[in-house]
Amino acid sequence: MRTVPRPFRHTPVRVAALAAAALLLAACGGETSGEPSASGDAGGKLKVAVLTSGTAQDGSWGQAVTEGAKAAAGKFGAEVQVSDNLDTPQQFQQLGSAFAQQGYDLIVVANGAAADAVKQLAKQFPDVKFGGIAQEIPDIPANVRTVTPIFQETSFLAGVLAGTMTKTDTVATIGGFDFPVLNNEMEGFALGARYANADVKVLRSFINSWTDAGKGRAAAEAAVSQGADFIFSATDQATQGMAQVTQDKADHYVITQYADDHKQAPKTILTSALYGLGEITGQFVEDVAGGGWKNENVQLGLKDIGGLAPFYELESKVPQEAKAAVTQAEEAMKKGCLTLPDGAALGKSGSADAVDVTPLQEAVKSC
Numbered sequence: 001m002r003t004v005p006r007p008f009r010h011t012p013v014r015v016a017a018l019a020a021a022a023l024l025l026a027a028c029g030g031e032t033s034g035e036p037s038a039s040g041d042a043g044g045k046l047k048v049a050v051l052t053s054g055t056a057q058d059g060s061w062g063q064a065v066t067e068g069a070k071a072a073a074g075k076f077g078a079e080v081q082v083s084d085n086l087d088t089p090q091q092f093q094q095l096g097s098a099f100a101q102q103g104y105d106l107i108v109v110a111n112g113a114a115a116d117a118v119k120q121l122a123k124q125f126p127d128v129k130f131g132g133i134a135q136e137i138p139d140i141p142a143n144v145r146t147v148t149p150i151f152q153e154t155s156f157l158a159g160v161l162a163g164t165m166t167k168t169d170t171v172a173t174i175g176g177f178d179f180p181v182l183n184n185e186m187e188g189f190a191l192g193a194r195y196a197n198a199d200v201k202v203l204r205s206f207i208n209s210w211t212d213a214g215k216g217r218a219a220a221e222a223a224v225s226q227g228a229d230f231i232f233s234a235t236d237q238a239t240q241g242m243a244q245v246t247q248d249k250a251d252h253y254v255i256t257q258y259a260d261d262h263k264q265a266p267k268t269i270l271t272s273a274l275y276g277l278g279e280i281t282g283q284f285v286e287d288v289a290g291g292g293w294k295n296e297n298v299q300l301g302l303k304d305i306g307g308l309a310p311f312y313e314l315e316s317k318v319p320q321e322a323k324a325a326v327t328q329a330e331e332a333m334k335k336g337c338l339t340l341p342d343g344a345a346l347g348k349s350g351s352a353d354a355v356d357v358t359p360l361q362e363a364v365k366s367c
Helices: 012-027 061-076 089-101 112-124 151-165 180-196 213-225 239-246 277-290 312-317 320-335 358-366
Strands: 047-052 079-083 106-110 129-133 144-149 170-175 201-206 230-234 253-257 269-274 297-300
Touching: 047 061, 047 089, 047 277, 061 079, 061 106, 061 277, 079 089, 089 106, 089 112, 106 112, 106 277, 112 129, 112 144, 129 277, 144 277, 151 170, 151 180, 151 230, 151 253, 151 269, 151 320, 170 180, 170 213, 180 201, 180 230, 180 320, 180 358, 201 213, 213 230, 213 239, 230 239, 239 253, 320 358
Parallel strands: 047 079, 047 106, 106 129, 129 144, 144 297, 170 201, 170 230, 230 253, 253 269
Antiparallel strands: none
16 A cells, blocks of 8 residues: 655656656557557557556555456457556656546555645646545646545455454564555554454564565564564565565465555465456546546445455364354444444554554444
8 A cells, every 4th residue: 555655766867768768658658468459549540658656566565456457458459568666756747647648547556645745646647647645635627536435345355354263362463554445454454363362462663664675684583583473564565575484484474555465475474355456447537438437536335345355274273163263343343333434543653552442342233
C-alpha cells in the first residue's frame, strides 16, 4: 500500500529520463496482450499504462496490479505498458503526462500518495481516463475513478488466524514505513490477534524500506528473539528476508500481503492478505473498454473483494479451531454484524491496543 511517498531518491534529471523512456517505449508499441479489438484509440486498440511502486515481479503490490491489468487487457486486445518502481508523486505525474501525450486511453496510478498528481493530470488531459488505487479525490473530475480497499478488514482475519494459532502468545508486525494507511493494515492485524487471544503480545517495527531483504531479515530476527512465532509483513520484496528467518523454525510463519506469495517460501508463508488489487486494476480496464466508466470514489470492503489466500500444503498445520474463528469473523463482517474501527482510528502505530475487543467478540457471537 503506498499512500505516502518513499524517501526521495531521484533527481529531476532522473525523473525526466523516466518520462522520456516512457515516451520511447510507448512509441515502440510497449507490452501487448491479446488480439486487437474495436475498443480504444483510432487504431482500434485500447492503450493502457500502469504506474506503480514496487516492481512487476515483486510478488507483492506491483505484481498484483500488473497482472490484473494484463489479465483484463487480454479480454479486449488492449496494449499494456507498465512503469514500475516509482517513488514520488512527481514521478507519477511525469510518467502520467508522458503516456497521456502518447495517446493512451487509460492510465492507472497505483499509489495513494499520487492523488493530487492524478487530479492535475485529469484536468490537463480531459480525454484520458485515470484510475487511482488507494486514493480519494474531492471534487473528482469526470475522467477519474478511484477505488480504495478497506485494508484493515482482511488484515484483521490474518490477525485472528495468528492469534488463534500462536504457541508463544507473541506475534509481530513489520512494516515498510510508519504512515496512516499502512498502519491500518498492521493495526488491523494486531486487532484481530487481540480479538482472538486475550494473552497475545504484539511487537511492532518499521524497516524504512519496501525492498531491503536484509532489513527484513534483521527485523524478523529481532522479533523471533522476543518470542514472536507469527510475522505479518507490510512490505514488498523485504518479506523474503523475513521468510529466511522463519522457514527453518518449527511452527513459525510469515503472513504476507497484496499478492499470493506462498510459492516464494512454501514452508513458512502460511497465507497472504489479499485486497483485490489485481481485480481493481482489471476493472478499470474493463470499464473503459466496455463503456462502464463512472467518475466516483469507491471503498471496497471484505464483503466486496479480498480475503485470505489458501494455505496450500500448509493446510494440515492450521487447526480447525483457527479455520473456524477466521470463517466466523469473515462471515460476520460480510453480513454487516462486525464493524471494525475506521482508518482514522487505526492510523497510528499501536492504536489497536486501545480498542476494546469485547464488543467485537459479542457482535460476532450474536451474528
